[in-house]
Each structure stands twice: as C-alpha cells, then as structure tokens.
Amino acid sequence: MARTAFVFESSDLSRKERRDLRRSIAEAARSERVAPTTRRERALPEAAISGPFGPGLAQGGYWNVAHPLLPPHQATSQHIAGVYPFVADAGLGHRGPVVGVDLNADALWHFSPWETYGDATDRGTFSTNVLVLGAYRAGKSATIKTVVTRSIAFGHQAVVPSDAKGEWVIVAEAIPGGRVIRLGDGTPARLNPLDRGPRRTGSSDEQHEQMVRQRRIATLISLVEMALGGVRLTAVEHAAIHEALSRCIHATEDQPTLRGVYDELGLMVADTGGDFRLAEGSVQPRFVLRRFVEGDLSGLFEDQSTVSFDSEAPIVVVDTSELFARGELVAQLTQVCTTAWIQAVVSDRSAHRTRYVIREEGWRDMTSLASLQMYQQWLKLSRHYGISNIVILHKMGDLDAVGEADSQERNLAYSIVGDIENKFVFRVNHQEQTSLARRLNMPEPHVEMARQLGKGEFIAYVGQYAYLVDCFATSTDWEYELFNTDDAVVPPSVGGPLELIDAEALEELWPSSPDTSLDGWLTATERDLP
Known part of the structure; x- marks a missing residue:
C-alpha cells in the first residue's frame, strides 16, 4: 500500500539542508519498500532512515516523515476494549437489576423498563412493555424469572x-411473601372477571364508569366469540349482551357476575312480550355462559370472588395449570377471565406501584377482535x-392462530406485537427468518445471529440500541435450580411409564433430524405408548 509523507519544511533551513532532507525522505521511502528479512529487522526501524537531525527524522519538529515498522497486533474486540475503552458500549448504565453479561462490552448488563422509560437521553424508550420471543428451550422463561426476581429487591412487584x-408457582413459593391463587382441582377459589376494581385516581365519575363498563363488555364479548370459534357476534347479539349486563348491574347493585348475566339473558329469551329480535340475539351468548354456570368451567368464574388480591405481595401467581390440561379452548377462556x-x-395509579404482568403464551389473550x-x-x-x-x-407464527389470513384480527395482533419497543429475541428456528425481518424489522445480520444463539443468550432491543446478552453468566446455583424449566415428560423407553428426565437425556432421545420438531416427536412417542 502506498504511503504519503507530509513534510513541513522550516524556512530557517538553508537550501542545502532542505535538499539533504528531501534526499533522506526519498531514501526512507525506498527502504520501506524493501521487505525485512529477519525478525529483528521486521521489529525495528531501518537504520538507513536518518537525516541531518538524527535517526527517525522526528526530531526538530517534523511529523509523519517516517513510520516505524512495528509488527501488527491482532486481538478480539473483547480484549481491544480493555486497551481502548471508548470502543466498548456503555450499556444501559447501572440502574436496575443485573440481568447478565453484555457479550460485546464484556460488562454487566442492567435492565429496568421503568428506568429506560424515564431516561431522557437517546437510550430512553417510550414504553415499559417487553416482547420476549424464542424457540423452545432457548431460555426465555428462566431469563424472565431472573429479571423479575431480581427486580423485587428494587421495589418492583410481579403478577x-x-x-x-x-x-411460576415454584418461584412465588420461594420468595418470602409470595402469593399463589390456585384454580380448579377442587379448590374453592373463584375469580369474578366482572369485578369493578379500584377507582382510578384523577378520573371523573363519568370517566370511571365508562372504563369499567368497557372492560366488562369487552370481557363478555371475548368469552362468547372465543367459545364460538372466533365468529363475530351480530349487532343484535351485541345489543343483547349490553342489555343483560345493564339489567344485572341494576339488580345486583353494581356487583354483576357471569351467573347474573346468564340469568338475565334467560329472562330476555323467555320474554315473549318484549322485542323478539333481542330475545333471538340472547340465545347464543346464553349457551356460551351456560358453560361457566353449569358446565365444565362451573365453580370458577360465575360468582363473586372468594379470594382477594394481595397488593403488598411481591409476586402473585394465578395457577391455572389444572384447567389448561382440559383442552385449548378451556385454556383460552380461563386466560381471558x-x-x-x-x-x-x-x-390503580394511586397506589404508586410498579408491577410486571407476565403473559405466558401471550397469543391466547388475542384470539378475538374484542380481546385484541x-x-x-x-x-x-x-x-x-x-x-x-x-x-x-x-x-411470530403463534399469531397465525389469531383470525384468518389477512384478517383484521391477525393484522392487529401483528401490529400490537410489533409496536412493543423493548424486545428480547432468543434463539429462533430457521423458519422465523422472514417473519423477524418483515414483522420486527430486524437487520439481516441480527436474524442470522438469532439462529445461532446459545441457551440463555438473547438480542435485546431497548430503544434505538441493541445488545447481545448472556443471562445465565451471573446466576447462582440457587437461582439456576429455581428458574430451570428444562425438564420434559418423555418416556425413557418405549412401553415404559412416563417420567421426568433431564435435558441431556432428552438430547439423546430426541432425533437429530432437523425436520422433526420436539413437540411433534413427543406427541408421536406418546401415541406409540400402550
């Protein structure tokens, strides 16, 4: 590569001295073009580089006259960051709990959505919500448990x-003061999804009543449409639900329940002297609510709540695992309630609390237009x-279960997820490449990186910046055992009973073919059992 030497000649030099100087520069340039033959010659400047002001020509105030031939130094960016600290990213600072290690800066990575939201610099965000995306066994749940548990020491709570x-039941039971509400399996606990809730600070009576009514109506419509397989209700059915809710609120002195709405719909159907269209529109919603009053979901959501929310608890978990075993529709209806x-x-803004609301299987909350x-x-x-x-x-394909292709529901679901500013992207399958680039606007190098991430590693998008984080680098043994969710129910041998085995055994049993998914293999294996 050609080099250019910039020479600043002093006006105090004589013509002969300037001529000698230019001759020395030319000799130095020729000597640089001769490759050194020994290690010493490669490591030291050429002895021939000299001039009237001594070796190197750097004396006397001349710059860039000759370049020492030093051997090149090669190192990773991680080590170079120690020599040149200004090339290492500052991260998000030291506010909030330690989540893991920033693999690019080789430094601890802290994260708190409330701290980033309050940051007035270019590292700030306009949202406190977080999207977590990743394949099975990528470390999503363990990472979120790490974030939430360590945030409790900073005064945050979780639900x-x-x-x-x-x-999450295990986590709640391990944290002092944690609360678990169990539904199903013979427990007497009931939750009323139509509860009024606390008064919003700063809202007028009219505003508060409107917000409560909208939430109650949205809950009822979501339950009915979900039970009908995503079929939208007609205008008459909407009117019937509104009327039944209003009558129930009046009859119960503003303490409506699903049972009360079910009874009012029944009275409307039987009212032969009333509006026959309204009576006809009450039939479908009543059949759906009957499932909560007399069917497989009875004893859970149809009456007044028998448990209260402990606002002082660091973490509150509603255990619905027993209900989810009854089928997908029951799981969706349960999650809405x-x-x-x-x-x-x-x-309740007046409480001045900051809470994480963890939505496992978040797509289940978006199965109808009303719920969306x-x-x-x-x-x-x-x-x-x-x-x-x-x-x-x-x-991202989880959202394909929402509505039909190109429907309003599916487009709204993708829009909601895409608008979440903070994103944690874990290891993904190769089928996700197009979705990540198109739906989340991830750069191609990041998409390729997401396919090669290790367990517990994720790309964190916070505001305008991206970070490569390893969550488990600073976990203690107690945390690791508490957050580990890697066990799977698989048979040790065909024909034997199902039992829990660890991840290493699962790797040995799981076929190595990339065309076989873990879910598909487990389902096929269980089908082969007697």
Whole structure:
C-alpha cells in the first residue's frame, strides 16, 4: 500500500539542508519498500532512515516523515476494549437489576423498563412493555424469572395472571411473601372477571364508569366469540349482551357476575312480550355462559370472588395449570377471565406501584377482535398504571392462530406485537427468518445471529440500541435450580411409564433430524405408548 509523507519544511533551513532532507525522505521511502528479512529487522526501524537531525527524522519538529515498522497486533474486540475503552458500549448504565453479561462490552448488563422509560437521553424508550420471543428451550422463561426476581429487591412487584404450566408457582413459593391463587382441582377459589376494581385516581365519575363498563363488555364479548370459534357476534347479539349486563348491574347493585348475566339473558329469551329480535340475539351468548354456570368451567368464574388480591405481595401467581390440561379452548377462556380480573385489581395509579404482568403464551389473550382491542388498550395504558407487560411468544407464527389470513384480527395482533419497543429475541428456528425481518424489522445480520444463539443468550432491543446478552453468566446455583424449566415428560423407553428426565437425556432421545420438531416427536412417542 502506498504511503504519503507530509513534510513541513522550516524556512530557517538553508537550501542545502532542505535538499539533504528531501534526499533522506526519498531514501526512507525506498527502504520501506524493501521487505525485512529477519525478525529483528521486521521489529525495528531501518537504520538507513536518518537525516541531518538524527535517526527517525522526528526530531526538530517534523511529523509523519517516517513510520516505524512495528509488527501488527491482532486481538478480539473483547480484549481491544480493555486497551481502548471508548470502543466498548456503555450499556444501559447501572440502574436496575443485573440481568447478565453484555457479550460485546464484556460488562454487566442492567435492565429496568421503568428506568429506560424515564431516561431522557437517546437510550430512553417510550414504553415499559417487553416482547420476549424464542424457540423452545432457548431460555426465555428462566431469563424472565431472573429479571423479575431480581427486580423485587428494587421495589418492583410481579403478577402472573395465568400460570399454565405451574412454573411460576415454584418461584412465588420461594420468595418470602409470595402469593399463589390456585384454580380448579377442587379448590374453592373463584375469580369474578366482572369485578369493578379500584377507582382510578384523577378520573371523573363519568370517566370511571365508562372504563369499567368497557372492560366488562369487552370481557363478555371475548368469552362468547372465543367459545364460538372466533365468529363475530351480530349487532343484535351485541345489543343483547349490553342489555343483560345493564339489567344485572341494576339488580345486583353494581356487583354483576357471569351467573347474573346468564340469568338475565334467560329472562330476555323467555320474554315473549318484549322485542323478539333481542330475545333471538340472547340465545347464543346464553349457551356460551351456560358453560361457566353449569358446565365444565362451573365453580370458577360465575360468582363473586372468594379470594382477594394481595397488593403488598411481591409476586402473585394465578395457577391455572389444572384447567389448561382440559383442552385449548378451556385454556383460552380461563386466560381471558383471569387476565380481566387482574386488570381490574391492579390498574390503580394511586397506589404508586410498579408491577410486571407476565403473559405466558401471550397469543391466547388475542384470539378475538374484542380481546385484541382490550389487549391493545391495556398495553397503551401500562405506563399510566406503572405496569410492564411481558408478552412471551415461541415464534411470530403463534399469531397465525389469531383470525384468518389477512384478517383484521391477525393484522392487529401483528401490529400490537410489533409496536412493543423493548424486545428480547432468543434463539429462533430457521423458519422465523422472514417473519423477524418483515414483522420486527430486524437487520439481516441480527436474524442470522438469532439462529445461532446459545441457551440463555438473547438480542435485546431497548430503544434505538441493541445488545447481545448472556443471562445465565451471573446466576447462582440457587437461582439456576429455581428458574430451570428444562425438564420434559418423555418416556425413557418405549412401553415404559412416563417420567421426568433431564435435558441431556432428552438430547439423546430426541432425533437429530432437523425436520422433526420436539413437540411433534413427543406427541408421536406418546401415541406409540400402550
């Protein structure tokens, strides 16, 4: 590579001295073009580089006259950051709990959605919500448990509206003061999804009544449409639900329940002297609510709540694992009811609390247009109530279960997820490449990196910046055992009983073919059992 030497000649030099100087520069340039033959010659400047002011020509105030031939130094960016600290990113500072290690800066990585929201610099965000995306066994749940548990020491609280697998129950029981509300399995606990909830500070009577009524109507419509397989209700059916709710509120002195609405719908159907269209529109909603009053979901959501929300508890978990075993539809209906109850009791700005609301299997909250609209409103109001919604998905394709292709419901679901500013992207499958680039606007290098991440590693998008974080680098043995959710129910041998085995045994049993998914293999294996 050609080099250019910039020479600043002093006007005090004589003509002969300037001529000698230029001759020395030319000799230096020729000597640089001769490759050194020994290690010493490669490491030291050429002896021939000299001039009237001594070796190196750097004396006397001349710059860039000759370049010492030093051997090149090669190192990783991690080590170079120690020599040149200004090339290492400063991260998000030291506010909030330690989540893990920033693999690019080789420094501890702290994160708190409320701290980033309050940051007035370019590292600040406009949202406290977090999207968590990653394949099975990528470390999503363990990472979120790490964030939430360590945040408790900073005064934050946590709520899990629906713990479908019972994973958060263990965490709540391990934390002093943690509270678990168990539903099903013969427990007497009941939650009323139509609870009024606390009064919003600063809102007028009219505003408060409107917000409560909208939440109740949205809950009822979501339950009915979900039970009907996503079929939208007609205008008459909407009117019937509104009328039944109004009558129930009046009859119960503003303490409506699903049983009360069910009874009012029955009276409307039997009222032969009333509006026959309204009576006809009451039939479908009544059949759906009958499932809660007399069917497989009875004893859970149809009457007044028998448990109260402990606002002082560091973490509250609603254990719905027993109900989720009854089928997908029951799981969706259960999640709508428990989420509506949680929203009613935690949306109190006057309490001045900051809470994580962890939505495991977040797509289940978005299975109808009504639930999507309620979901969107809840995310927008999260800052107002001091809430950070953590929406956990296995893949963007989970949202394909919402509505039909190119439907309003599916487009709204993708829009809601894409608008979440803070994103934690764990290891993904190769099928997700297009979705990540198109739906989340991830750069191609980041998409390729996401396919190669190790367990517990994730790309964190916070505001305008991205970080590569290893969550488990600073976990203690106690934390690791508490947060480990890697066990799977698989048979040790065909024909034997199902039992829990660890991850290493699972790796040995799971076929190595990339065309075989873990879920598909487990289902096929269980089908082969006697």
